[in-house]
Amino acid sequence: MKLRWHRRPSGHDINCQQAVALVTAYLDHALPRADRERLEAHLAECPHCTEHLKQIQAAIIVTGEIRAEDLDPLAREDLLDLYRRWREDPASS
Amino acid sequence: MNADSAGWGGGDMRRKPPVSSVQDQHRARPSPSGLDEQSLLMRLRDGDEAAFADLVGMYHPAMVRLALLHVRSRAVAEEVAQEAWLGLLRGLDRFEGRSSLRTWLFRIVINRAISTGIREQVHVPVTDDELELRDGRFSQDGWWVTPPAHWADEVLDRMTAPALVAQVRRAIAELPALQRNVVTLRDVDGLTAAEVCKVLDISEVNQRVQLHRARTRIRSTVEQEVLQ
Numbered sequence: 001m002k003l004r005w006h007r008r009p010s011g012h013d014i015n016c017q018q019a020v021a022l023v024t025a026y027l028d029h030a031l032p033r034a035d036r037e038r039l040e041a042h043l044a045e046c047p048h049c050t051e052h053l054k055q056i057q058a059a060i061i062v063t064g065e066i067r068a069e070d071l072d073p074l075a076r077e078d079l080l081d082l083y084r085r086w087r088e089d090p091a092s093s
Numbered sequence: 094m095n096a097d098s099a100g101w102g103g104g105d106m107r108r109k110p111p112v113s114s115v116q117d118q119h120r121a122r123p124s125p126s127g128l129d130e131q132s133l134l135m136r137l138r139d140g141d142e143a144a145f146a147d148l149v150g151m152y153h154p155a156m157v158r159l160a161l162l163h164v165r166s167r168a169v170a171e172e173v174a175q176e177a178w179l180g181l182l183r184g185l186d187r188f189e190g191r192s193s194l195r196t197w198l199f200r201i202v203i204n205r206a207i208s209t210g211i212r213e214q215v216h217v218p219v220t221d222d223e224l225e226l227r228d229g230r231f232s233q234d235g236w237w238v239t240p241p242a243h244w245a246d247e248v249l250d251r252m253t254a255p256a257l258v259a260q261v262r263r264a265i266a267e268l269p270a271l272q273r274n275v276v277t278l279r280d281v282d283g284l285t286a287a288e289v290c291k292v293l294d295i296s297e298v299n300q301r302v303q304l305h306r307a308r309t310r311i312r313s314t315v316e317q318e319v320l321q
Contacts, residue, residue, distance in 0.1 A: 015235030024305035054245035
């Protein structure tokens with residue numbers, strides 16, 4: 001029971017390593033239809049690859065958290081100064 | 094500094110994979126504040142300072158973050174980003190809008206940051222071989238040798254944990270330069286694959302390979318942090 005997914009299940013024809021290699025293209029909706037169907041058939045039968053896909057998605061979400069960073073007010077002021085100098089004299093800035 | 098060549102196609106209208114609901118709301122944030130780039134650009138041409146302030150609010154933090162992937166200090170990164178803004182103001186009349194403004198700005202920042210970073214000699218990246226080894230969890234015939242521990246659901250509960258985010262930030266800093274750029278643009282700043290190809294001037298296939306490696310590495314970083 002435990003080793004079930006180590007055996008090649010019938011009905012689809014990619015192994016786990018191949019499935020994992022397709023994940024990035026899959027998430028970008030960039031897989032040709034046949035590959036997408038093979039991958040989805042594999043995922044439907046393989047809890048490990050499904051977990052792997054979820055982990056990649058979790059990693060993407062955590063990475064997205066880095067973004068939560070506001071504009072530094074000092075940097076904003078500097079840039080508005082830059083803008084005003086440029087407005088006054090576009091040639092010299 | 095002719096970054097504004099050949100327009101790109103924009104939105105991805107293809108069918109969405111069924112498993113990626115979390116991912117979908119996360120991707121493609123063309124304008125975080127809901128402001129429209131084109132109309133801001135028009136207002137900027139009319140001399141509207143508020144439009145400039147809005148654009149700065151939308152893109153400057155991401156530009157500094159991108160520059161920081163290549164240069165040592167925040168001050169230098171700010172300088173690189175500032176130069177890009179000045180480049181925009183100076184070239185405002187010539188900017189054709191064939192690529193998005195964001196793509197154009199990011200591309201200039203990366204090019205300048207790279208040349209500045211080369212002078213500073215920053216970052217000793219790990220090799221791809223090392224990365225492959227870290228994910229060598231398959232048997233010769235391609236099945237899991239060590240199936241993944243199940244933690245994906247758990248991480249969603251604590252995804253904003255500062256320690257976790259800090260580890261991911263560190264992992265990104267250690268990636269080879271191209272992976273670092275690609276994953277930051279895609280997963281931190283939310284650019285589409287097409288935009289990233291344009292900003293970095295790389296092929297679609299290369300973009301995907303770099304992203305795949307970077308995410309694989311980040312996944313294992315998150316795993317170490319979650320399972321420890």
